[in-house]
Structures are given as C-alpha cells and as structure tokens.
Amino acid sequence: xxxxxxxxxxxxxxxxxxxxGTENYIMQQTMIRVKDPKASLDFYCHVLGFKLLMYKELPQxxxxxxxxxxxxxxxxxxxxxxxxxxxxxxxxxxxxxWNYGTExxxxxxxxTGNADNTGTMDGQKVKGGFGHIGITxxxxxxxxxxxxxxxxxxxxxxxxxxxxxxxxxxxxxxYLVEVLPQGVMVTEAVDCLGVPAEGGEGYKDNSx
Amino acid sequence: xxxxxxxxxxxxxxxxxxxxGTENYIMQQTMIRVKDPKASLDFYCHVLGFKLLMYKELPQxxxxxxxxxxxxxxxxxxxxxxxxxxxxxxxxxxxxxWNYGTExxxxxxxxTGNADNTGTMDGQKVKGGFGHIGITxxxxxxxxxxxxxxxxxxxxxxxxxxxxxxxxxxxxxxYLVEVLPQGVMVTEAVDCLGVPAEGGEGYKDNSx
Numbered sequence: 561x562x563x564x565x566x567x568x569x570x571x572x573x574x575x576x577x578x579x580x581g582t583e584n585y586i587m588q589q590t591m592i593r594v595k596d597p598k599a600s601l602d603f604y605c606h607v608l609g610f611k612l613l614m615y616k617e618l619p620q621x622x623x624x625x626x627x628x629x630x631x632x633x634x635x636x637x638x639x640x641x642x643x644x645x646x647x648x649x650x651x652x653x654x655x656x657x658w659n660y661g662t663e664x665x666x667x668x669x670x671x672t673g674n675a676d677n678t679g680t681m682d683g684q685k686v687k688g689g690f691g692h693i694g695i696t697x698x699x700x701x702x703x704x705x706x707x708x709x710x711x712x713x714x715x716x717x718x719x720x721x722x723x724x725x726x727x728x729x730x731x732x733x734x735y736l737v738e739v740l741p742q743g744v745m746v747t748e749a750v751d752c753l754g755v756p757a758e759g760g761e762g763y764k765d766n767s768x
Numbered sequence: 769x770x771x772x773x774x775x776x777x778x779x780x781x782x783x784x785x786x787x788x789g790t791e792n793y794i795m796q797q798t799m800i801r802v803k804d805p806k807a808s809l810d811f812y813c814h815v816l817g818f819k820l821l822m823y824k825e826l827p828q829x830x831x832x833x834x835x836x837x838x839x840x841x842x843x844x845x846x847x848x849x850x851x852x853x854x855x856x857x858x859x860x861x862x863x864x865x866w867n868y869g870t871e872x873x874x875x876x877x878x879x880t881g882n883a884d885n886t887g888t889m890d891g892q893k894v895k896g897g898f899g900h901i902g903i904t905x906x907x908x909x910x911x912x913x914x915x916x917x918x919x920x921x922x923x924x925x926x927x928x929x930x931x932x933x934x935x936x937x938x939x940x941x942x943y944l945v946e947v948l949p950q951g952v953m954v955t956e957a958v959d960c961l962g963v964p965a966e967g968g969e970g971y972k973d974n975s976x
Contacts, residue, residue, distance in 0.1 A: 582817025602798030609790025670897030679895030
C-alpha cells in the first residue's frame with residue numbers, strides 16, 4: 561500500500577485554557593488487577609521504589625485495593641483520612657486490585673493487554689487495549705543493571721530492538737513496565753544483557 | 769464458604785527509605801491503544817481538561833503516540849527537546865497509541881480489560897487485567913453534571929451502586945474513567961442522572 565496516512569492536526573490540543581471546572585483535575589490512578597498482592601507489592605516497592613500510600617480491605621466484596629506510587633514514605637500521613645486525601649492528590653498512582661482467591665491459581669490469571677491468550681476461553685490471542693505503564697529514571701542503563709541483579713524479567717533490554725535507550729520489564733503478572741530516561745535519550749555501547757547498541761535485531765516489538 | 773481470608777501484613781511497604789537509585793523514579797505513563805486519535809484527544813482535552821504535552825508521528829512503524837495530562841498549557845515548552853523532557857518528568861501522563869487504519873474499523877477495536885468480548889476470536893468475555901484510569905476532581909457531582917451535558921456515557925453515576933460519591937464514565941474506546949473526589953467522600957441527595965442516594969441498586973459493579 562503506497563497510500564499516505566493523513567496525519568491529524570493536533571496543535572489545538574497543546575494550547576489554550578483548560579475548560580472551566582477542569583483546572584484542578586488530577587490524573588490520579590491506573591487500576592490493574594493482580595494475582596498475588598504480596599508479589600506485586602514486593603515488585604513495585606522493592607524493585608521500583610514505590611511506597612504503599614493507602615489501602616482498603618473490603619472483605620464484604622472479597623477484594624482489596626492497594627495504592628502505590630514513587631513517593632517519600634515520610635510524606636505519608638499516619639491517620640486514614642489524611643492518607644486518603646494525600647493519595648487522591650498524588651498523580652500517577654497505581655491501584656493494585658486483589659480479588660480474593662486468585663493468589664492460589666495456577667499460572668497467569670489476567671490478560672495483560674499485549675496479545676496474550678490468558679483469560680480467554682479458546683486460548684486465542686486478544687487484541688488488548690492496555691499496553692503498559694512506564695516509569696522514567698535518571699539513567700536507564702544503571703536502572704536496568706539493578707533490575708537484572710534483582711532477577712527481574714526483561715521483555716526488552718535497552719539495546720534490543722529498533723528503539724535504543726529504553727527498556728521493558730515485566731511485573732509479577734506479566735504487565736509491561738517501560739523504563740525511559742528523564743532527560744535526553746542516550747545509548748550505551750553494551751546493555752545489562754550484553755546486547756550491543758548495533759545489534760538487538762532479534763527483539764520484535766509487540767507493544768504498539 | 770465461611771473461610772476467613774488471611775489479610776497480608778503490608779505495613780512494611782508504607783515506611784522506610786526508597787532503595788538506593790530509585791529515589792527519583794517517576795510513574796510517568798499509562799499506555800492505551802485508541803481507535804481514533806481525534807475522538808480520544810477531543811475526549812481527554814475537551815471533556816477532562818487534559819492537554820497534549822508531546823506527540824510522535826512514526827509512519828515508518830505505522831503508529832503515532834500522543835501524551836496527554838491535566839497540565840497548564842502555558843507550561844508546555846515550544847521546542848521539541850524541552851517538551852520531551854517536560855513530558856518525561858510529568859507523573860500520570862496517558863500515552864494514547866494510534867495504529868494507522870483502526871480509525872475506519874467498524875465498532876470497538878480493543879478489549880478494554882473489563883470482561884468484554886472485543887478483540888477475541890470466539891466472542892467470549894476476557895478476564896482482563898487492566899481495569900480503569902481515574903481522575904480526582906474538586907466535586908464529583910458538579911463534574912458529572914458537566915459530563916452529562918457534554919453527552920458523555922456513564923458506566924456508573926455517583927449515586928448508582930453500593931459505592932456512593934464516585935462515578936465511572938467511558939472514553940471513546942469504552943475504557944473506564946473513574947471520577948473520585950480530592951477530599952473526603954461526600955454524597956448528594958440526587959445525582960446528574962436523577963438517581964437518589966438511597967437507590968441505585970440496579971448498578972452491578974464489574975470493574976473490581
């Protein structure tokens with residue numbers, strides 16, 4: 561197909577005042593379901609350095625929710641009401657939902673959104689809408705060396721694939737976590753998995 | 769089953785220093801695929817008051833990405849490098865990924881994660897992992913009145929269901945957006961859809 565794509569004009573979305581009433585809206589959360597809350601909290605808090613801001617145990621509905629974000633623990637209030645308010649004002653929290661009983665299931669429980677066959681009746685792949693969450697870090701290569709030392713599973717190391725200098729790791733449920741630099745994109749000669757910057761063609765991106 | 773759930777002890781995740789090297793990590797993005805970028809940008813920018821911080825057109829790979837977040841447009845730098853850096857330091861961005869061609873598809877394209885049958889070969893529901901994104905607002909009832917006036921589809925109005933004072937609306941792809949208060953939870957007598965606080969039992973929550 562030689563047809564050119566008509567690129568939409570999006571300049572109007574970058575300027576102007578926010579609509580009246582929306583000025584203080586906060587993009588506060590992304591909710592994902594997790595099989596085992598302990599495994600997920602270990603990953604997000606010990607590996608990614610997030611803290612548990614707030615949680616709710618809801619045995620009457622057989623599920624709990626845990627809100628995590630990369631904050632300084634000393635800023636988390638000790639009383640429940642203040643903690644709730646702080647959490648609701650923190651942009652970019654992850655809400656981990658644990659439905660009781662999933663933790664004893666065999667294998668993966670939830671479809672991760674990225675063309676996997678988990679959670680389907682026929683074992684066919686699903687065209688999922690959710691792709692990944694992403695963290696930004698001061699140095700992607702140093703961050704990934706630490707992740708490797710901690711035994712984290714890589715979906716894409718920094719030098720694999722066509723996009724150099726960014727990585728994808730997997731959380732305990734298989735959700736993808738992108739690792740991006742806070743400043744300019746940089747490329748180092750060799751990454752934590754030994755992949756040279758000139759190589760890495762084996763990786764095929766399925767997350768777009 | 770009368771079995772009690774063993775609630776995990778999570779207190780250790782709330783305190784202590786972040787692991788060395790993770791102190792500056794930012795939870796920067798959540799990526800979802802969208803069928804039609806214009807429809808999604810209209811929704812996130814005009815309805816939710818988000819702004820387009822940064823975007824990339826990648827015709828060589830046949831997709832574009834658009835980063836939106838509820839920021840003041842005057843803070844978005846005009847040159848591309850500064851815009852990238854600003855975007856990568858903004859927590860809670862939404863990355864909208866548009867794969868060329870989906871915009872002309874019939875009906876829904878992507879599985880939203882919430883027990884729908886979109887994106888499967890057999891039309892069966894999928895046990896999705898992704899649940900929703902969520903915004904917090906100064907007043908849920910006022911926000912929802914405005915959403916209703918703008919023709920937004922409600923999944924749950926503030927007084928529907930067991931949890932009063934919070935709502936779920938749908939974006940153009942059917943993804944759920946939770947609407948929560950920034951302060952304490954409040955309940956008003958009647959919501960924008962005319963549901964009284966004492967009623968609303970018809971709503972069955974499938975998002976947990």
